Amino acid sequence: MMTLFLEAVFVENLALAFFLGICTLLGGSRRLSTAVGLGIAITVVMTITLPINHLIHRFLLAPGAWAWAGMAELDLSHLSLICFIGSIAAMVQILEMVLDRFFPALARGLGIFLPLITVNCAILGGSLFMVDRHYDLGQTVVYAVGSGVGWALAVAALAAIRERVDGEHLPEGSASDSASQALVFAVIGIMSTAYMAFSGVRLP
Amino acid sequence: MSRFIQTLTRPVLEDNPITVQLLGLCSALAVTKSLETAFAMSAAVAAVLVGSNAVISLLRGVIPHPTRLVVQITIIASMVIVTDQLIAAFAPELSRQLSIFVSLIITNCIILGRAEAFAMTHGVTESIADALGNALGYLLLLTCVGAIRELLGRGALFGHQLLPLAREGGWFQPLEILHLPPAGFFLIALFIGLSSVLRNRSAKAAP
Numbered sequence: 001m002m003t004l005f006l007e008a009v010f011v012e013n014l015a016l017a018f019f020l021g022i023c024t025l026l027g028g029s030r031r032l033s034t035a036v037g038l039g040i041a042i043t044v045v046m047t048i049t050l051p052i053n054h055l056i057h058r059f060l061l062a063p064g065a066w067a068w069a070g071m072a073e074l075d076l077s078h079l080s081l082i083c084f085i086g087s088i089a090a091m092v093q094i095l096e097m098v099l100d101r102f103f104p105a106l107a108r109g110l111g112i113f114l115p116l117i118t119v120n121c122a123i124l125g126g127s128l129f130m131v132d133r134h135y136d137l138g139q140t141v142v143y144a145v146g147s148g149v150g151w152a153l154a155v156a157a158l159a160a161i162r163e164r165v166d167g168e169h170l171p172e173g174s175a176s177d178s179a180s181q182a183l184v185f186a187v188i189g190i191m192s193t194a195y196m197a198f199s200g201v202r203l204p
Numbered sequence: 205m206s207r208f209i210q211t212l213t214r215p216v217l218e219d220n221p222i223t224v225q226l227l228g229l230c231s232a233l234a235v236t237k238s239l240e241t242a243f244a245m246s247a248a249v250a251a252v253l254v255g256s257n258a259v260i261s262l263l264r265g266v267i268p269h270p271t272r273l274v275v276q277i278t279i280i281a282s283m284v285i286v287t288d289q290l291i292a293a294f295a296p297e298l299s300r301q302l303s304i305f306v307s308l309i310i311t312n313c314i315i316l317g318r319a320e321a322f323a324m325t326h327g328v329t330e331s332i333a334d335a336l337g338n339a340l341g342y343l344l345l346l347t348c349v350g351a352i353r354e355l356l357g358r359g360a361l362f363g364h365q366l367l368p369l370a371r372e373g374g375w376f377q378p379l380e381i382l383h384l385p386p387a388g389f390f391l392i393a394l395f396i397g398l399s400s401v402l403r404n405r406s407a408k409a410a411p
Contacts, residue, residue, distance in 0.1 A: 017385050019233040023313050026226065076287060081307055089274070118273075119312040121242055123228050128304040159249045182397035189389030196384055 001142050008146025010201055014122045015154040016192040021122030025155055026184060035159035037106060039152025042094070043145070045117055046126060048142035049091045053084050053127040068156055077131075084127045089118045122151050154191070161187055208333050215337035221314045222345045222392070223399040228314035231305050232386035234345055239362050242350030243343075244298050245305065248287050250339035252309050253318065255331055261323040261331035277310070283308045314338060318321045319399050349391045359384030 029199075030036040063075040071122065096114050099107040107114070117123065126147050130140050132172040162184065215316040221227050228249070235245040259279050260267070267275045288306045297307070308313065317339055323331040359367035359376045369374035381387055395397055 019230045019385065019388065021307075022229040022233065023227070026229075078285055081285055081288075084280065085277060085281055085310055087276060089277070119311045119313065119316060121308050124311050125304060125308055128307055131360055132304060135295040147358045182393045182400065185393030185396060189393060193384075193390055196386065 004139060005142050005146040008143050010152040010195065012147075013127060013150040013154060013195055014147045015151050016127065016188070016195045017019070017199075020087065020121045020125040021151060022188075024116060024120045024122075024178065026181060026186070027116075028157055029159040029162055029184070030164055032143075032156065032159045035155045038151070039148075041114060041117060042120065043148030043152050044125055045088070045091055045095060046144045046148035046151075048095075049088050049123060050126055050130055050140050051137060052087055052091070054130060054135070054140040056080075056083055056087060057131055060111065080131065083171075084124060085118075088123055091120045111154075121148050122147070137157070156189065158184070158188060161191075205272060208329060211330050211333040212337040213339075215293055215334065216341045216344060217399075218403075220341040220345060220399060221317075221338045223343060223396045225305045225314075225317065226396075226401075227317050228342060229392065231308060232342070233385070233392060234305055235302060236349040236353055236388060237264060237357070237383060238354045239347065239350040241298070241301050241348040244295070245302060245341035246261055246339065246346050248291065248302075249312065249314065249342055250336070251278065251287050253281045253315055253339050254335040256280045256315055256319055257281075257323040258328055260319045261326060261328045264324050265323075269332070271315075272320075272324070278318070280315055281310050286366035302306060312344065317402075337385040345392075345395060348395065349388070353382045353387060354356070357387070361411055 012018065015022070017023055024038070024042075029035050054125060057077075057080055062078040063077065066074045066076075069149050092115065096107070099114070102128060135143055165183070165187070215221060219225065220234050222229065224281070231245060235241045256276075256279055261277055263275075263279075284307065287309070288299075291302070291306060318334060322334045326334070351361060354362075355366065356379050359369055359378055361366060370377045
């Protein structure tokens with residue numbers, strides 16, 4: 001379990017090793033405070049949604065899930081994409097309402113990023129990996145928390161670097177916004193290289 | 205007709221979805237280890253993009269504004285499922301290599317972005333032109349990155365060995381780093397920077 005958690009955080013970091021959620025990573029890493037909020041939101045959505053998707057997959061969609069109703073041959077797994085994206089969207093909507101009601105300050109801080117979590121591929125990707133690798137419910141929860149924390153770490157680290165680099169002397173073409181994105185990309189590349197050092201690490 | 209051509213060609217270089225609009229980056233990074241997967245992914249994205257842009261443009265008068273995102277996502281998801289099943293049926297080996305990235309086309313921001321920014325407000329022919337143009341732009345960048353990564357990382361193109369490998373008695377020492385995730389980030393960073401430098405130059409030359 002611990003191995004699975006650490007693997008999800010470091011070795012198989014969704015942002016830096018599988019390139020998931022890059023759009024949000026670019027957009028949400030201008031300020032460290034936003035990045036931390038965003039990371040927490042992603043972790044929460046991930047932790048709630050992945051187990052739900054796991055249950056949906058196991059009891060409604062997987063081949064043989066309807067065996068008790070006499071339909072053992074029924075295989076609905078091609079519907080999993082629509083169901084997963086639906087449950088992610090619903091969960092984000094609910095989270096938005098809860099935050100709005102009980103933590104209005106945090107909700108305002110996250111602003112547009114909250115609804116955008118719906119189209120963050122890290123969460124859909126996590127759901128699909130979870131099905132692909134046949135995790136059971138316990139493993140799914142651990143994997144969800146791990147990859148959420150891993151993603152949050154990546155976005156927070158990137159935001160910290162960007163705040164530091166801001167205002168330094170930059171090469172030609174960096175004046176426009178899209179060119180500074182090129183630099184951010186190079187920074188992510190360096191971070192990803194650093195994370196490669198974790199690959200092959202196996203805990204006893 | 206000229207407007208059709210203009211809508212078609214604009215997103216290829218000037219307004220490239222990846223280097224300028226910065227959309228659809230996840231998949232561009234993940235599937236460019238070899239040219240074959242890059243082509244297959246571009247074809248899948250093109251199919252979904254054209255289909256969803258056409259359907260959404262046809263329905264744009266009927267889709268209620270407050271729930272438009274849900275409707276758009278559902279249309280896109282159906283297109284993706286059909287594409288995914290087709291690839292799995294006719295090219296199982298390719299489907300294994302692309303793994304979850306065909307399914308992740310749903311959350312590829314190019315598709316939702318073009319639906320929201322273009323198809324909701326334009327006619328069907330124009331929307332199809334816009335979809336094709338964006339798909340071509342995506343293909344162009346994926347081809348460049350995929351070719352560099354496969355040629356220097358493995359000495360091959362489309363799986364054909366072009367440069368004789370050192371370990372098989374040739375002279376070419378493959379650069380293993382190009383197979384690892386960071387190479388994708390660095391190459392895309394290079395292309396984003398290049399395109400913005402080029403655009404700055406032409407903007408200065410124009411007036």
